[in-house]
Amino acid sequence: MTPYVLVVEDEDALATLLHYNLEKEGYRVSLAADGEEALTQIDEQLPDLIVLDWMLPKVSGIEVCRRLRGRAETRNVPIIMLTARGEETDRIRGLDTGADDYIVKPFSMIELTARIRAVLRRIRPGLAEDRTRQGDLTIDRVSHRVKREGREIHLGPTEFRLLDYFMQHPGRVFSREQLLDAVWGSDVYVEARTVDVHVGRLRKALNLDTEIDPIRTVRSAGYALDVDS
Amino acid sequence: MTPYVLVVEDEDALATLLHYNLEKEGYRVSLAADGEEALTQIDEQLPDLIVLDWMLPKVSGIEVCRRLRGRAETRNVPIIMLTARGEETDRIRGLDTGADDYIVKPFSMIELTARIRAVLRRIRPGLAEDRTRQGDLTIDRVSHRVKREGREIHLGPTEFRLLDYFMQHPGRVFSREQLLDAVWGSDVYVEARTVDVHVGRLRKALNLDTEIDPIRTVRSAGYALDVDS
DNA sequence: CAGCACTGTAAAAAAACTGTCACAATAATG
DNA sequence: CATTATTGTGACAGTTTTTTTACAGTGCTG
CATH class of the missing domain: 3.40.50.2300 (Response regulator)
Known part of the structure; x- marks a missing residue:
């Protein structure tokens, strides 16, 4: 239930x-x-x-x-x-x-x-998920760890929250504004383009070893996390 | 049971x-x-x-x-x-x-x-755990001893309780507030920053010989005890 | 009572992270 | 293919967070 x-x-x-x-x-x-x-x-x-x-x-x-x-x-x-x-x-x-x-x-x-x-x-233990997996990505919210193919990945706080949000809604495209609301907070004012920079940083951290980028840019719409499943 | x-x-x-x-x-x-x-x-x-x-x-x-x-x-x-x-x-x-x-x-x-x-x-002897091991760390609650790689480590009371708590929940990130509640006591009022100092002291004691720090700082979240498992 | 071990706080120093900008790169369009 | 719109990126200045250091107070022990 x-x-x-x-x-x-x-x-x-x-x-x-x-x-x-x-x-x-x-x-x-x-x-x-x-x-x-x-x-x-x-x-x-x-x-x-x-x-x-x-x-x-x-x-x-x-x-x-x-x-x-x-x-x-x-x-x-x-x-x-x-x-x-x-x-x-x-x-x-x-x-x-x-x-x-x-x-x-x-x-x-x-x-x-x-x-x-x-x-x-x-x-109600067991109801709330502590860990999410999407393809080769794992995010653990209790230990605050992110792994790709078993390799530990270090992220700053904002990148962590950003990835967390993406992982919770895989495949879905979010506009910069939506991401700002969800990840930064509903009435924090930051430039929409700042999202680009953080997505860039997230990508860089995620793709150090691999060349496959799990984040998809959707031109004039926003970003989405893709995982072949 | x-x-x-x-x-x-x-x-x-x-x-x-x-x-x-x-x-x-x-x-x-x-x-x-x-x-x-x-x-x-x-x-x-x-x-x-x-x-x-x-x-x-x-x-x-x-x-x-x-x-x-x-x-x-x-x-x-x-x-x-x-x-x-x-x-x-x-x-x-x-x-x-x-x-x-x-x-x-x-x-x-x-x-x-x-x-x-x-x-x-x-x-019920045998039911209650007296000793915990995590990686190269051992804590013995009966004899109040801590060892790393067999080497005895001296800790003050607060550092001992702090490590004890970490050892009971390895990998998990705790905020300063959570640590204060768990280690100091639920209605003791001490500055949250004090946790930093004690974590620092614990680290210093733990890492005298080794250079691998078992305590992980999670920026804007807290600390966790990590052990390669 | 002097000496010692331990605490908590505060302040200085170091490190990590943020948000913006300017410009480069890329994609879309006709 | 030239133009325009959009996205990527490196640098940077400012801020926040953590680490370190110093210190004063406490309580215990010999």
Whole structure:
């Protein structure tokens, strides 16, 4: 059974983005726009994990969190908090809230899915994938290692996240803008052409030994990871 | 058969943390949020060891302890008490309670698992691992000795616990925060950068003879212990 | 109480990584 | 084949992150 994730977020654009991306990640996703709605939905069907915005209309995120922790049947549902930078971070860090993890906006999809995987792994080991293989490429998110044909490959943080994203959606073409959103974060501003440079760096690292380039350039569209399978 | 540990703890965050870590340690783990629930669960299946919070709602830890000691079938189940600093420590120290050991919060995971191993060793010798080998590194938790390629290596207490933790999860990357939680203790407040210094000290001690550094730095993520396997 | 071993912090030094740009190379188009 | 649009690349300056070093404080031991 695929994990069921409830996203509680009032800002519409972000909610849609999360819905879209988590669904693509293979989760069943449901949205709630405020705390009240969230609680109703949770009563209807118990999620496997909740992504919860800190600031919410009607019933605040922290209040939702407390209420869930107070009830036996929801006590063990993992919660990941979404907070803006500097927003009472210390308090969350201390986990007084009872949240299992938190993530500071702006965040990249890669980062969020990594957290979700980590939390789900605690609850339902075996559900969350730690390692992905595509052709001769292997990426291990726990040990942070990338291998090609068994050879270890060193990547910088950005190249690692970039490859991670590609590996999760093999064959699919992404525009520079999509990659920026997914890998850099939804409201980070960097030049679109920067993606080219990082793709270049990723290629260089990947193809030190081989001459077959797993990354395909799609002119006037973007890039994709190809693997003959 | 892997040992079955019952954790009785009302504070949710700590309970989750314990559950997660002990499970990873290879134990079968069950949680109870108060004394009543604990007693019910114990009736259902007799644990090999109980980790019991001193302060509990409904039936207090000490009461649970007394009742277990009063019944023949539970008399010999080892109990490790969890107490806050200064919390009637003397009385526990005297072991009037019948607990086999106690540990004062905040404690590190390393510390707790060491106690659990020690107690289990008394009951079921051979079950608890005293020694771990990874590549050319050996750590012996009973004699508190570390060797590399047979050469004895002296480590300070913190470096020892740090290496211990790494050895228990080889290859895996830990953030500074995770290491602080696991090695220093869940609510000790020290600067995250301090981890760097101790990793540095550990490296220095480990690499006196060799030039191969078993500790890998993962930029913007943390550290991992690597062993060619 | 002096000496020693160990801690945590802070600050300096080193290393790794980023984002941009300018220009080169390549592909598409008519 | 010349032109235009798009992508690749090397250099670089700036930033972030890690490593190293120094130091002051603590607690233990003889």
